[in-house]
Amino acid sequence: MVTVIPDYTMLIQMVIFLALVFVLNILLYKPILSIIDRRKKQLEESENEIKLFNESVEKRVAEYEEKLKQAKVKATEAKKEIIQEGANQAKNIVDVVRNEIPVMAREFQQKMDKEVEKAKLILDSHSQELSVQIAQKVLGRSVQ
Numbered sequence: 846m847v848t849v850i851p852d853y854t855m856l857i858q859m860v861i862f863l864a865l866v867f868v869l870n871i872l873l874y875k876p877i878l879s880i881i882d883r884r885k886k887q888l889e890e891s892e893n894e895i896k897l898f899n900e901s902v903e904k905r906v907a908e909y910e911e912k913l914k915q916a917k918v919k920a921t922e923a924k925k926e927i928i929q930e931g932a933n934q935a936k937n938i939v940d941v942v943r944n945e946i947p948v949m950a951r952e953f954q955q956k957m958d959k960e961v962e963k964a965k966l967i968l969d970s971h972s973q974e975l976s977v978q979i980a981q982k983v984l985g986r987s988v989q
């Protein structure tokens with residue numbers, strides 16, 4: 846029969862293995878886990894910063910677009926007002942000219958009437974002289 850004598854080397858190897866696991870846990874595993882956790886936190890913080898930055902950019906873009914839209918509306922309104930003002934001024938000018946036309950026509954007619962009267966007077970005085978001259982030439986003698 847064979848008798849087995851307990852060997853303590855197995856127990857010593859187990860203790861050494863457990864001590865090694867404990868030392869490696871302290872020296873290697875925990876520092877690596879803490880580095881990984883820090884990197885995760887940094888990534889999360891960076892992602893949050895990026896997300897906040899993107900939200901800020903989107904908000905500013907929306908504000909810019911709103912301001913641009915308002916500026917376009919104001920420009921359109923100003924353009925309409927300027928066009929309306931120009932149309933009103935043109936209408937006023939046309940109305941003034943229309944009101945002046947009859948006055949100018951009356952003044953012109955009065956001037957023409959005066960000129961016609963002057964011309965008639967001149968022609969009347971000249972017509973008598975001309976008729977006397979014609980009669981003298983036709984008759985061959987002086988007529989008075």
